[in-house]
Amino acid sequence: MQTHLSEQAKQLPRAEEAERILRSCVHCGFCNATCPTYQLIGDELDGPRGRIYLIKQVLEGNEVTAKTQLHLDRCLSCRNCESTCPSGVQYHNLLDIGRAVVDAAVPRPLAQRALRESLRAVVPHAGLFKGLTQVGQVFRPLLPASLKAKLPRTAGVAKPRPAPRHARRVLMLEGCVQPGLAPNTNAATARVLDRLGISVTPIHEAGCCGAVDYHLNAQEQGLQRARQNIDAWWPAIELGAEAIVQTASGCGAFVKDYGHLLAHDPAYAEKAKRVSTLAKDLVEVLSVEPLEQLGVRTDKRLAFHCPCTLQHAQKLGGAVESVLVRLGFALTTVPDSHLCCGSAGTYSLTQPALSRQLRDNKLNALESGKPQVIVTANIGCQTHLDGAGRTPVRHWIELVEEALH
Known part of the structure; x- marks a missing residue:
């Protein structure tokens, strides 16, 4: 589409990127067909095409x-629209700018x-979050139902992790909420590896x-956390760590974007690019x-929920299955x-009504094949x-670890 950025918008650090993305959109509307919020609400402005139009208006100087x-x-930032788009529109980057x-x-x-400030004060801090959990x-x-639904149904316990003993070494992003909500996920990963x-x-x-x-639109703070992680990992990367493993696909999608987000930071651009290259979801x-040497024995019937950050952001749909x-x-x-x-990071807290509708629809689909357990690849x-209290939901690696012989 044609666009004419206002003089003010042209001064934005990512102005050229925004203009390029806007011009790549042909307004075909294929994205709306797979947009979860458009399907629920039916409003053009609650689909990707409408949101792109709104951002275009804003960047051209119209009233906000x-x-x-x-x-x-x-918008869930699920990036389903990107999987559907025939023109390769990088919608999530335009959304961040807008x-x-x-x-x-x-x-x-x-x-x-x-x-929003409360979420930012608590969620990124693993120790604080675990303590509050x-x-x-x-x-x-004594808690209201909305808070109860955010707590695990049973208190998880992490099994002991093996001491590092192999020549092959990887790093692992522990995450901020996973250690409190599902502490055994990373331990199970370490044991299987x-x-x-x-x-x-x-x-x-x-x-x-x-x-x-x-x-949550504290973008510079988010990038500063990225820089801190790069600094923390860098010595081990220089010593030959072959990958940075993520067990939460939401974290993985963001770490894989470090190279893009810090591309114009002269101190971190090359390091960020290297980190993004090394970032691997556990399934990768x-x-x-040679998985056959694990000796897994199981008769479990599972339904797998593929997170949006795995299938649409990381393009790994079907890999876990x-x-x-x-x-x-x-x-x-x-x-x-x-x-x-409907999880989508903090979306279930900032947009609870829409989130619950999406959750119930998803559970109906997942339970239609009558699984014993639902497994997924993202803690959110x-x-x-x-939290719906229906079929138990766990990380897939824990089921694998339990079936080892």
């Missing part, structure tokens, strides 16, 4: 309103600001990937290993497996789906 902000807030401009122009109500479990009977002759080198200085801050590591089938698990068919579950999806 709270309504503009609302339609952008309702949201920053809109939030700078439209002050949020106090309640929204308080919620443990307190929440103690006082669970150890059986394959790969040791996990702990890097305790690495923290939150930065996605929480970045997607396992899929090329292939590994699980190789290991002998029976997988059910999941209708509309491309659709978002896992917590969100399990």
Whole structure:
């Protein structure tokens, strides 16, 4: 499409990128056909094509309103539209640019600001988040239903991790909420990798990937977390670590974007590019290993929920399913497996009504094949789906580790 950025918009650090993305969109509308919020609401402005039009208006100098902000807030950033788009429109990058401009122009109500600042103050801090989770479990009977749904149904316990002993070494991003909500996921990963002759080198200085801050429009703070992680990992990278493994696909998608997001930072551009190259979702590591030597034995019937950050952002749809089938698990068919579950980072808290609708629709699809367990590859999806109190939802690597013999 044709676009004419305002003089003010031309001064933005990512102005050229925004203009390039806008011009790549041909307004065909194929994206709306797979957009979860458009399917629920039916408003053109709650689909990718409409949101692109809104961002175009903003960048061309038209009035920015709270309504503009609302339609952008309702976007899940699931990137389903990118999988559908025949023109390769990098919608998520345009959305980040647009949201920053809109939030700078439209002050949020106090309640929204308080919620967002609270999330940023708690979620990225693993120790604090874990402590609050443990307190929440103690006082669970007294909590409102909305908070109970965010806590694990049972308190997880991490099994012991093997000491590093192999020549092959990888790093692992521990995550900020996963250690509190599902502490055994990373331990199970370390144990399975150890059986394959790969040791996990702990890097305790690495923290939150930065996605929480970045997607709550504290973009510079999110990038600063990225820089801190790069600094923490770099010595081990120089010593030959072969990958940076993520067990949460949401974190993985963001770490893989470090190279793009820090491309204009002279101090970090090359390092960020290297880190993004080394970043691997767990399934990418396992899929090329001799899994048969694990000796997995199982008769479990599973439904796999493929997170949006795995299938649309990382383009790894079908990868986990292939590994699980190789290991002998029976997988059910999941209708509309491309659709978002409604978790989307902090979306379930900032847009609770839409999020619950998407969750219930997703659970209906996942349960249609009558699985014993639902498995997924992202802690946000896992917590969100399990919070409905229906079929148990776990990370797929824990089922694999339990089936080792």
